[in-house]
Amino acid sequence: MTIRTRMSVLFFGIYSVLLLIFSAVIYFESENYRQKEYKIRLRQEALTAATIIFNKNEISPDLLKLLDKNNVTALNQEEIIIYDLDNKVIYESGSDSPNLKHEILNQIREKKELFWEENNLEMYGIVIKNDKKEYIVLASSVDKYGLEKQRNLALILGFSSLILVCxxxxxxxxxxxxxxxxxxxxxxxxxxxxxxxxxxRLDEGNKSDELEQLSIRFNQMIDRLENAFQTQRSFVSHASHELRTPxxxxxxxxxxxxxxxxxHTDLKLMIQSVLDDVQQLNKLTNNLLDLTSIDADDTKFKHTLVNVLEIIWQIRTELRKKNPDYQILISLDDSAExxxxVKGNESFLYTALLNLxxxxxxFSPNHTVEVKIMIENQALTITFHNEGSVIPATEISQIFEPFKRGSNARNTKGHGVGLSLTRRIVQLHEGQISVVSSEDxxxxxxxxLPK
Incomplete structure (x- = not known):
């Protein structure tokens, strides 16, 4: 079933139920009002008859019957019956009066007045005292016009409801x-x-309702996908070029x-040059594999408690073995207690710190880099300072992109992958990386890095 069909059925069902409840309430409230109104009329008829019989002795019962039959306010099939204390009929306005059971008469005596329906008759009984004796005055009739109105109301409500449901x-x-x-x-x-x-892109409209908000979110998703495709194409293009060159x-x-x-000497130099190219190729390949693995799924990597100072000292030792002229000065905040x-992936943190x-x-003329570690309650701050060539301000935002290198790196070996990999690792650890470069x-x- 389509959403359109489900919505139509749901709307139809809710509307039909509400309409049915509305019609039922109107009908039964009208019926309740009719009964109350007719009860009042029967009560008035019963009291009037009792007043005439008990207080106007000069009017004979036969005359009273005649008055009841010819009264313009007489009810349809109206009957007046008066019972004495022994439940004997002392007055009866007609010959087809209903026969009441003693249980009903006893209920009338107990409740003093009673209204009920029996065989389409509306019946009302009331207890009246006269000369210290109790009598039951019973008035009954058929509410012909009221019932006809109710039938008409039921037809109107039913027909109207059917039309409205359609x-x-x-x-x-x-x-x-x-x-x-x-x-x-x-x-x-x-x-x-x-x-x-x-x-x-999808039409975003005036951005007010939920569907337009969905369009906005979808367009944002397409933007991310388009950026990912463009990045992938650029990545493949640059990677192919960088791999092809060595x-x-x-x-x-x-x-x-x-x-x-x-x-022998020239051959050895040739082999050394090839080895350098192979090492550069190996480093580029490893960086590309690391960058690809992080972008593929950054939720699979386990995080442990890592001592950053130990990693930096380990990096210093490894770099000094390969490049004895490198000077790596490490300092730790003296006030740190x-x-x-930090909690992170040791292998990736090693790669990020090694690149920096x-x-x-x-890039430093004297191959010296100063590494300073500052510890706070919520974060660990590490700065890497060198006296190399200044990075132009227009290029600072680009050096963290894959295969993007600053103009100060033209005469230095590299592929432009290290910093982009470093930034991705820092993002994986919910950290931040920034750079400031100036002449002085x-x-x-x-x-x-958050602790």
Whole structure:
């Protein structure tokens, strides 16, 4: 069953039930009012008859019967009966009076007055005292006009309800169609969106109702998908270029070495150059694999308590073995009373810190980088300072993008992947990274990690 059909059926059902309740309330309230009104009329008839019989002795019972029959206010099939204390009839206005059971007469004596219906007759009995004796005066009749009005009311309500139910079914169907029309338009637009047509967007209208809010969220999702596709295309393009360059260089050097009759020293230099290219290629491949694995699913990595200071010292030792001229100065805030520990993935934190420290030493003229650790209750702040070339202000926002390098890195080996990988790792740990570069203060990368 479609949503349109369900909405139509639901609207039809709710409207029908409410209409049925409304009609029933009107009918039964009208019936209740009719009974109350007719009870009052029967009571007046009973009291009038009792007053005439008990207080106007000069009027004979036969005359009273004649008056009852010819009274313009007489009720339809009206009968007046008076019972004495022994339940004997002392007055009867007609010959077809109802026969009452003694149980009903006893109820009238007990309750002093009683109104009920029996065989389409409306009956009212009341206890009246006369000369210290109790009599039961019973008035009965058929409310012909009142019942006719009720039947007419029932026909009007039933016919009107039937018409309104039919109208509600039609309007419910049209209403559901009208309400779901934006969704149908959205479906048509969504069907047109392809990988090659991610520029299409849904109409957001005036951004007031829920469907338009849904369109906004969908467009935002398409924006993210389009950015992801563009990033992927750019990533593949740059990665192919970066991988092709060292592979071409390696291939060329090996071919030259096979064709030439170089001496042992030249051959060794050739092998060393190839080894450098292979190491650069290996580093680029590892960074690309790490970046891809993080972007694929960042929820699978386990977090443990990591001592950042130990990792930095480990990085220092490893870098000094490969590059003895690197100077890595590490300082810890003297006022710190807490351990420099954060909860995160040790392997990824090692990669991020390695990239920042290695870049600081690599881009510094004297290959010196100063690493300062500051500990606070809620966060761990690490700064990486070097005296290298200034990064232009227009390029600072781009150096964290994959394969983007600043103009100050033209003469330095690299691929532009390290900082983008570092930023992604920092985001994975809900941290922040920023950079400030100036002539007088040098370049300072600031890493903020929540404790």
């Amino acid at each position: 109208v509600s079914a039609i309007t419910g169907w049209l209403f559901a169609r009208r309400m779901l029309l934006p969704i149908q338009q959205m479906i048509k637009k969504i069907d047109k969106i392809r990988a090659s047509r991610l520029n299409l 592979l071409t260089a390696i291939t060329g050097q090996i071919q030259v070495s096979l064709l030439a009759n170089d001496n 807490l351990m420099p520990e 420290i290695e870049n600081g030493a690599k 203060k040098g370049t300072v990368f600031t890493l903020l």
